[in-house]
Amino acid sequence: MKTLPLVVFALAVLAQWLVPLAAIRQHEKVLVEGQLVRLKCTAPDPYDPLRGRYLAVRPEATEADVDKELKSYRGPGYAMLAIGADGLASVTRLERQRPAEGLFVRVRVRYAHEGKARFDWPFDRYYLNETLAPEADRWLADSLRSTKAVLAEVRVLDGRAVLEDLSLDGKSFREHLKQRLKTAKDP
Amino acid sequence: MSASRQRWLLEQIPDWEREGWLTAEGGVRLRERYALAASGPGLGQIMLGALGALLVGSGLIAIIGHNWDDFSRPVRLLFAFLPLLAAQMFSWQALRGGAAAWVRETAALLQALTAGACLALVSQIYHLGGDWPDFLRAWFLLSLPLAWVLRSEAVTLFYLMATAIWAVDQYDSGLAWQNSPVIYPLLLIGLLPRWWRQPPPGAVLRWFMALNAGLGLGAAVSFAAKLGSLSFSKFNAVLLLWSVLAACFVLLPLNARGMAESTRRKPQVVLGGLWLFGYGLAATFADVGEDLLKGADSALRLPAGWLLLVVLAVFVALAVRQRRWAVLAIASVVVLPLLVHAVFPSSSHGGLLAGLFTFHLAGVGLTLILLDFAGRPAAPRLGAAVLSALVLARMADSDLSLLAKGIVFIIVGVAFLAFNFFMSRRRREVAR
Known part of the structure; x- marks a missing residue:
């Protein structure tokens, strides 16, 4: 050989x-x-043929201020985050260059025009067990109709973000699901 | 040569030796030349092996898709790596033990699928985003060495398809060049070690390669046009660049053995030629000719346009050296708009270009027929088809009555059938 x-x-x-x-x-x-960051979000329930069922996670913030000189730009950028008094994170501004300090996440800028830019977060899905997915779908629909916000719990370190959990009213969505499944079994 | 033909050849050798058509030394050389391939597996055996690997791999992916929430992260990661490890060990055994082709094929495909499943599971566990082209790129790059060392046809097919899909999907402004279809030619070249000191690819794989390479290179050319600030709205320029690419396909340099092969085994010539004739026929209409001249103007402002023309010039020089007149005649169709643009830079000469295209295509059709009568490699039926299509296109564009058009259509159809009949008879006589 x-x-x-x-x-x-x-x-x-x-x-x-x-x-x-x-x-x-x-x-x-x-x-x-990483530092824990909570983002208000919205989400339907699609399917990935290779990786199974997931909840599509869409943080509400998809637009931020950007340098006016950045025109028609598409590509990587950095979303500067600030934690508000309610504990929720918001995007204060988008930078093209990697910031030297602060809490920031690397994002993809879709379009920049006249001091505003639209961007995509580096996470957009939360994978689920296929038996849990239908119930998660119903939970999400009910939750989005309620006044309380569904939060994406994200760990952030050096511009990288990893989605850790989804929560509502301070509880993980898994706990909500377990409770719903228990109630459905034993009404 | 296909396995069945090799088998037939080996069966004939004793008869030929007995009848004195073949020397004993010639017989030995022929047996040596085709012995390895003849002892190889049949297509069915390879297909069944590949199907088995595909089923096992797909099953693994489906199991992964279930998402085993009840297990901890490390346990789930173990699920990802164990099948990969098993497949790698299987491949190692197949490689070291000089296993039969179908075993190598199965091992390679299984390893490629488990590598993909492992990547998918890791991204599922960490809820990574939905950028599937990135996932696909990692997958086909990690699978490529398996096509080289295990000489796997299935992994080669997967690589060809995946790279073409990736290149077409990456047609999106704002991407850095290293993430864009511009690198597709490098990805294609990356497959070449697969045939290092090995027999050339079979006919099916060649067709698959030509189709995928056409898609991938077409995407690369379109993206390069976009890099040169040419928007897709200037489609005529992109169309011209695609046609130069088609001409490069037709003129792709071949060695003596490649040139001697039948047209069926040269899909690059067939596909490139079909594109160029379609392009040429469209250009016989005056308004299309005008658009093409505008396209030539835009295309020649692009570095990618000039790069393609340099490649075409090199291929033309090699083809002239090898006296490949038939393919040169086919490829010449693309040069006309560039020549007319060089002489008359204004786009108002669309009518002139359309007229020149009509004469040029007629010339090409006749050349393809006459080369056959001169005993040189040719494509007389294609030539006749070009002439017929040309007459029909001109008729469709004319102000003649429906009756006149109908009569001409019938005459052309009968002439085409008669020519086809004549060529078949001629072939039989030449064969005798």
């Missing part, structure tokens, strides 16, 4: 481990060391 194919194969195997492991390390670090 020639050596070169074995070496190439070994490198391929190594890469197939390193790529997911690097993603795991990066996201674990954010989950452990």
